[in-house]
Amino acid sequence: MALPLIMYEAERMADDSGPAERRPAVVTAAETPGLSGLLTLAVAVVVVAGLYLGRTVLIPITLAVLLSFLLAPIVNLLRRIHLGRVLSVIVAVLLALTVILALGGLIGIQIAGLAQDVPKYASTIRTKLDTVQGFATSRLNLVMRGLGQPVETRSQMQPKTPNAGGQQKPMQVEVQQPEPTPMQIAERVIAPIVDPLSTTAIVVIVAIFVLLQREDLRDRLIRLFGSSDLHRTTAAMNDAARRLSRYFLTQLGINAAFGVITGTGLLLIGVPSPLLWGIIGLLLRFVPYIGAPLAAVLPLALAAAVSPGWSMVAWTGGLYVVTEAVMGQVVEPLLYGHSTGLSPFSVVVSATFWTWLWGPIGLILSTPLTLCLVVLGRHVERLEFLDVILGDRPALTPVESFYQRMLAGDPDEARDQAEVLLRERPLSSYYDEVALKGLQLAANDAARGVLTEVQLGKIKSSMQELIDDLDEHDDKDPDAKESLEGASAALSRSEQDLPRHPPPGKVAEDALAPGWRGGAPVLCIAGRGVLDEAAASMLSQLLHKSGLKARVLQHEAASRLRIGSLDGEGVSMVCLCYLDLDGTPSHLRYMLRRLRQRLPAAKLLVGLWPVEQAILTDDRLRAAVGADVYISSLREAVEACLEAARTEVQPIAA
Incomplete structure (x- = not known):
């Protein structure tokens, strides 16, 4: 009697009729700023101050380095035609100076020709200004008359001169400056252009040396910053x-x-x-x-x-x-x-x-x-x-962005992201590479106890809304037109690098085995995690799109107390969906044992999404769990169900 009682107690303790109790979160205290952070801040302040104080020297050098980057392709082209390093650099720099001087000469000639017509243009401008002033004055007069205010004419607006009767006119005094000497004229003409010319000379000389010593400067920078x-x-x-x-x-x-x-x-x-x-x-x-x-x-x-x-x-x-x-x-x-x-x-x-x-x-x-x-x-x-x-790269990966939208309870933004990604990949690929991995992040946070019940409920409801919204999409590769539209949708680099898997395909009803044609032959049972039901719902949706009918049950439907009332009519495959399976999965083993007793003819499939490959290849774990099929993606689950549905069950000879 002792051994059966011990086994019964072990099964009762391992059986989970509801979500597992979450461990409280362990939040570390905020750290005080360390010496490394203070040194980084001090270095940043010193660098900014050095850039500001040394701008007189740094600006020409920076211009020269950037000019060398601009001329480098020309130098490389000239070197390919065997002109030599020095000659290629000289030709490239002379070409750049020729272009600059030609542009400057054209600008000077055009300005000189334009200056001759300035008096004629000035009279036209005065005429237009008088027209604008007259129009503005007339509009102002209309407004003032409407307000009942007196309107001053131009003669009234001009300042009145005092009566000059009997008063002498003031004597005009003219101050004349002495004629400038030739040195002063030269200083006025040359001084404004000395500084630009000197800066240009420095830029050209430094650019020539940078182009001549590119490989040596590169090696020195490598030795200085990253040998x-x-x-x-x-x-x-x-x-x-x-x-x-x-x-x-x-x-x-x-x-x-x-x-x-x-x-x-x-x-x-x-x-x-x-x-x-x-x-x-x-x-x-x-x-x-x-x-x-x-x-x-x-x-x-x-x-x-x-x-x-x-x-x-x-x-x-x-x-x-x-x-x-x-x-x-x-x-x-x-x-x-x-x-x-x-x-x-x-x-x-x-x-x-x-x-x-x-x-x-x-x-x-x-x-x-x-x-x-x-x-x-x-x-x-x-x-x-x-x-x-x-940088232009997104701070969050597509999976992290998906989880953030779910955490914020915003399924509309999650759907916008899904719509863009679905232009270049099938629905099953989006579920496997984004949705399931995002739910895994949520499951990890729930296991650490950092998510409240309200947040978990928000994620669960938002995920169900997203699944319902995406039901209109078929699980197929997008055609060429949709792929072209997706390419122009400004996908980020991380979104473009997401793996793309081909869809499982679709099976016609007449190609199914007899036991798979009626009712709902696939039963998707959620694990004991709070978000496992979302994984089961996604699998059920993909199975429907592949031609197999399925229904979703919560974890409690296969518990020890309710397994007897489980409706197993027409069930040929049972899929158990777990987002997280930590420790020894004794509860999974006992659940599979109960399902085999209740549904002896059905195949049992265990989905662990995502999961380490070591779990799937561990023979001891397989033997302990006792499932028929182990998969790690929704696409594999659909393919396993389709393969089982196409297989005709041969009758056993008496």
Whole structure:
């Protein structure tokens, strides 16, 4: 009597008629700032201060390094045709200087020709100002008369001169400056251009040395920052060089197209000196945000001065607005894609920061400098926060994002994410790679006791709403049109890297074994976890889409007290769904024993999603549990059910 009693007590204790009791969470106390954090903060302050105080030296060097990145592809091309290192660098630099001087000469010639017509333009501007002033005065008179106030005429508004009768006119005094000496004239002319010329000379000389000593400088930087990890350091430098070169060349091409389009448009509109405004538009568009509006100011003013009407001004403004909108919203996203690796937020913040630090030059250099910081954050572990804050990669993986939406009780956003992902993958692949793994995160938090009952209920209800919403999607590979739409849906890199598994397929009813054709041949029973019912519901939905009818039961339906009332008519397969199975699964073994006694003809399938492969390959665990089929994904579960449904059961000979 003792042995059966002990076995009965063990089965009663192992049997779970409800969710397992959650362990209380162990929350560690907040740590005080350590020496490492304080040193990091001190280093950051010192670096920012050094960048500000040393801007006179650092700005030319930075410009030279960035110019070398821009000229590096040209140097490489010249070296491929066997010009040699030194000659290739000299030719590339001379080519760049020739382009710069040619642009400067064109700008000077255009400005000189435009200056001759300034008096004529000034009279047109005065006429328009008088027209605008007269219109404004007439409107003001109408308003004042409506208010019953007296209206002053222009003669009344002019200051009254005192009666000059009997008073002498004041004597006019003229102060003459002495004629400037030749030295003073030379100082006035040369002084404003000395500083730009010296800066340009420094930039060119440093750029030449950087291009000549690229390999040596690279080796020295590797030795300085990462000789212990050559692979990571080399990858970081190659990534930075590739991104910067691509950014500069693409930006140069886009800005050149902007200048050509605006210059051609101004020529057709009739604005004088269209070549000048095209070149200025090309150059000013390198300035983020304000470059294009600044490039449009002078052409708009000139259009107002040339034409007596306002049609030319309207056409000029429309030309700049449409061209900048197309370039900024269509062309740049199409050409850049994710090549720069910067988020829109980081572009705004970096422009503000570098402008404060280095002035207008900092605004121009803000994007490439921030790009270098992002690349540094992607390859240096201690600087990873730079990539998180400034980079375009999402801070959360698709699985973490799914769990966050479930935790927030927002199934609508979860459905939006699912709709985008389902354009490139079947429903079963989305459930396996995102939904089940997100529920596993929730199950882990529930086991640690960090989720309240309210949060668990919110996750459970949100998950059921999502499953109901996705019932309209078939479990099939998307066609070419849907895949094209999905490719243009701005998927993040982590979303694009999600595995894609082919769907299990679908079976016709006449291809099923006789025992699988009526009723609901598959019984999906949830585990004892709070969220196991969601996994069972997803499996049941996929089985329906594959041609097999199934129904879902809660864990209590197979408990020791209620197993006798379990309706097993027409059941050919029983699927047990567990999101988490920790420790010795004695409760699972006893549940399978009860199900075999209740449904002797049905096959038993155990799903552990996700699960370590060691659990599925452990022969001792298999023998202890005693199931017929073990799977680790919903797709495998559907395939196992389809394989069993197609197999004809041979009658046993008497």
